[in-house]
Amino acid sequence: MAAIQTREIQYTAQDGQTLIGYFAAPADTQPVAGILVAPEWWGRNEYTEQRARELAEHGYAALAIDMYGDKKVTTDSQQAYAWMMQTFESSNTIVNRATAALDILKLQAEVDGNKLAAIGFCYGGKVVLDLARANAPLQAVATFHANLSTATPAQVGQVQAEILVLHGELDSMVSLDDVAKFREEMHAAQVAHEVIVFEDAKHGFSNPLADERAKANGVDLGYNADAEQKSLAAMYELLAERLA
Template identity: 75%
Template sequence: MTLAIQTREVVYQDKDGHQLIGYFAAPENAQAVAGVLVSPEWWGRNEYTEQRARELAEHGYAAIAIDMYGDKKVTTDASQAYAWMMDTFKNANTIVDRATAALEILAAQPEVDSNRVAAIGFCYGGKVILDLARSGAPLKAVATFHANLSAQSPAEKGKVQAEILVLHGEQDSMVSLNDVEGFKQEMTQAEVTHRVTILKDAKHGFSNPLADERAQANNVDLGYNAAAEKQSLQEMYALLQRKLA
C-alpha cells in the first residue's frame, strides 16, 4: 500500500557553519517512524534524490535527502560535480561532519524514532554513508548503489553499528571488482555484517533513469538498467524492513 505523504525542506548547519538544506518526506500524520538518510550522487541534492525520499515515505519511513554541497546546489555538468565533490575531500572531516549533521536533523524531526535510523546512498553518496557508518554513527542499516567504496579511514573492529548492503554493477568501470574485493576484506577484518550483490550487465549509475542522458552529455561511462534498479531496490527495502522493524 502506498501511503499519503508530506514533504518539507529542513535547514541545518555543519560544524563549520555551512548552511545545508535537506528535503524531508514522511507519511502524513506519522508519529515516530523509522528514519532513513538519502545521500545523493555527485550531482547534488536533485530531483532524483528527492524522489527516493518520497518513495521511502510512501513505504512508511521518514526520509531526508541530504545536502552535501550547501544551499542545495545541483548540476548536470560532470566537471562541476567533480569540483564540488573534491571540495568535500579537502578536509578529512567534512564528509562525516556534514553527514552527521544531516543524521542529527533527521533524528530531531517529530515524525522520526531516533532509535531506528538507517542510510542509503548513490555513487558519491554511497561513500558518504559508508564513511558515516565507519565513524561509528548509530545506524541500523546502510545500503549503497554503485558506490565509491574507498575509505578515508578504514573500518575498525567493533565500531561500525550498521549492517551493510552494497549493490554494485558487474560492468561498473569506475569502481572495479577488485575495489569490491578490497571493501569486502575491510569489512571482514572489522567484523562488520555485510553483503555485496553484483548486478548482472549493470554499469555505474544503474539505478538512475537519467544515467544514459548524463553519460551522453558528459562523455562518462554511466548506464541505466531497469532490472538492476528493481532488484537493488527490492534488496534495500528487505534490509530496511528487517533492521528497522
C-alpha cells in the same frame, strides 16, 4: 501507498556550511524509522528527492541530504567533480556534514530516533559508508554503485550498521577489485555485510537519467531497469529486517 508530507529543512554543519535537506514522511503523526538519502555527485536533485518520497510511501521518514551547501545541483560532470572534491579537502567534511543531517533527522517529530538507517548513490554511497565507519548510530546502510574507498577503514566494534552494497558488474569507475578490497575491510572489521553484483550493470544503474548524463558528459554511466528494481527490493528487505 501511504499519503505523505514533504518539506525542506535547513541545518548547519560543524564547518559552518548551511545545508538544506528535503524531508518526506508519512502523513500520519506516529514516529517512524528515519533514513538519510545521500545523493550522487550531481547534488541534492530531483532524483534524490524522488527516492526520499518513495521511502515515505513505504512508511519511513527520509531526508535527502545536501552535501555541497545551499542545495547546489548540476548536470555537468566537471562541476560535480569539483564540488565533490571540495568535500575531500578536509578529512572531516563528509562525516561532519552527514552527521549534521543525521542529527537534524533525529529531531523531527515524525522520526523515531532509535531506528535510523542511511542509503546513498555513487558519491552518496561513500558518504553513508564513511558515516557508518565513524560509528554513527545506524542500524542499516545500503549503497548503490558507490565509491567504496576510504582513508579511514572500518575498525572492529566501530560500525553499528549492517551494510548492503549494490554494485554493477560493468562499473568502470569502481572495479571488482575495489569491491574485493571492500569485502576484506568489512571482514577484518567484523561488520555484517552483503555485496550483490548485478550482471550487465554499469555505474549509475539505478538512475533512469544515467544514459542521458553519460551522453552529455562523455562518462561511462548506464541505466539498467532490472538492476534498479532488484537493488531497491534488496534495500527494502534490509530496512524491513533491521528497522522492525
